[in-house]
Amino acid sequence: MPYVQRKWAEMPRPIVCLAPMDGITDSAYRRLVRSFNSNVVLFSEFTSAEGLLRSDKVRQRLRFAPEEHPYFVQLFGNTPEAFRQAAFIVEQQGVAGIDVNMGCPAKKIVHSQHGSGLMRDVNQACRIVEAVANACRVEVSVKTRLGWSDGDKLIPFASSLVSAGASLITIHGRTYDQHFSGRACWEPIYALKRHLTVPVLGNGDVQDYQDGLRKMGNLDGFMIGRAAIGNPWVFQPHGRRGGPTLRERVAAMIEHYGLMREIKPEHQALIEIRKHLAGYLRGFPLAKSARRTLLETTDEPTLLRRLEALAEGPEVLALAS
Numbered sequence: 001m002p003y004v005q006r007k008w009a010e011m012p013r014p015i016v017c018l019a020p021m022d023g024i025t026d027s028a029y030r031r032l033v034r035s036f037n038s039n040v041v042l043f044s045e046f047t048s049a050e051g052l053l054r055s056d057k058v059r060q061r062l063r064f065a066p067e068e069h070p071y072f073v074q075l076f077g078n079t080p081e082a083f084r085q086a087a088f089i090v091e092q093q094g095v096a097g098i099d100v101n102m103g104c105p106a107k108k109i110v111h112s113q114h115g116s117g118l119m120r121d122v123n124q125a126c127r128i129v130e131a132v133a134n135a136c137r138v139e140v141s142v143k144t145r146l147g148w149s150d151g152d153k154l155i156p157f158a159s160s161l162v163s164a165g166a167s168l169i170t171i172h173g174r175t176y177d178q179h180f181s182g183r184a185c186w187e188p189i190y191a192l193k194r195h196l197t198v199p200v201l202g203n204g205d206v207q208d209y210q211d212g213l214r215k216m217g218n219l220d221g222f223m224i225g226r227a228a229i230g231n232p233w234v235f236q237p238h239g240r241r242g243g244p245t246l247r248e249r250v251a252a253m254i255e256h257y258g259l260m261r262e263i264k265p266e267h268q269a270l271i272e273i274r275k276h277l278a279g280y281l282r283g284f285p286l287a288k289s290a291r292r293t294l295l296e297t298t299d300e301p302t303l304l305r306r307l308e309a310l311a312e313g314p315e316v317l318a319l320a321s
């Protein structure tokens with residue numbers, strides 16, 4: 001069925017999203033997540049607005065399959081003009097919306113006033129949102145943090161973004177200073193929701209769907225990031241006790257690798273699948289040496305042979321290696 005564009009405001013609650021994650025949420029993983037969850041909203045990895053204008057390779061990275069809808073592209077950058085042109089291109093690709101990254105804490109990004117850096121320049125942040133909103137008709141959202149070093153300015157900052165045209169705000173419950181340390185704090189996000197007329201999503205430390213529901217409070221939904229790595233089941237409302245079986249995990253790994261190979265060459269897929277394999281094996285009793293053997297595999301036939309052996313049991317993997 002063709003995707004029918006829906007406004008954030010009209011989406012059924014809770015709005016549950018796969019958080020944008022660089023190096024993780026490529027089209028392969030998004031399709032795998034979709035195959036397990038029909039309603040999850042999918043976000044791309046963050047993509048440079050300027051890079052998109054210059055490079056075909058960057059544009060190709062944003063390609064998606066129809067079943068990925070609702071699919072949102074996240075852009076980062078710091079010039080309204082680059083965002084305006086990039087938004088136009090992205091809209092032509094048929095996405096459901098464009099998300100502006102105002103939360104990335106990486107030094108390189110922040111020093112060039114991208115990502116979290118925009119929290120310190122409200123004027124520029126609003127000009128970017130305005131530029132995107134005026135350039136396209138799809139939904140425009142912003143993903144940001146509580147603030148730079150505290151949450152004092154969260155309400156005025158997010159209110160300005162909404163006045164500039166943002167139709168949804170996602171808050172990762174940490175400040176820039178915290179990066180990923182400590183525990184995400186959701187109280188300021190609940191307070192923000194009481195001041196905004198647009199939907200607000202919470203993010204930070206959600207372990208699974210039920211945990212998201214517990215944390216959601218008065219919000220419209222939540223995003224799951226790290227807990228979704230190697231865990232496409234994390235969005236299911238009724239997870240099984242003990243999680244998926246070894247065979248199910250291995251089947252997902254093989255499927256995932258196959259989807260990657262549809263869009264990436266072997267050497268790249270073999271490197272990128274490692275982070276995911278570590279996620280699939282999280283919490284699973286597997287000897288360190290077996291885990292290493294699997295993660296360090298350098299050719300495709302061996303990887304597939306080892307995965308098939310693992311499905312039979314860790315001892316079979318040990319024999320096959």
Ligand SMILES: Cc1cc2nc3c(=O)[nH]c(=O)nc-3n(C[C@H](O)[C@H](O)[C@H](O)COP(=O)(O)O)c2cc1C
Nearest residue numbers: 019020021022045046143172204205206224225226
């Ligand atoms: C490997 C990795 C890559 C990430 N890349 C992005 C990104 O491209 N854009 C973004 O807004 N956030 C990015 N994030 C942050 C997540 O979207 C999310 O806000 C953060 O991990 C907190 O949520 P969690 O506790 O559910 O992981 C990334 C996080 C990780 C771990």
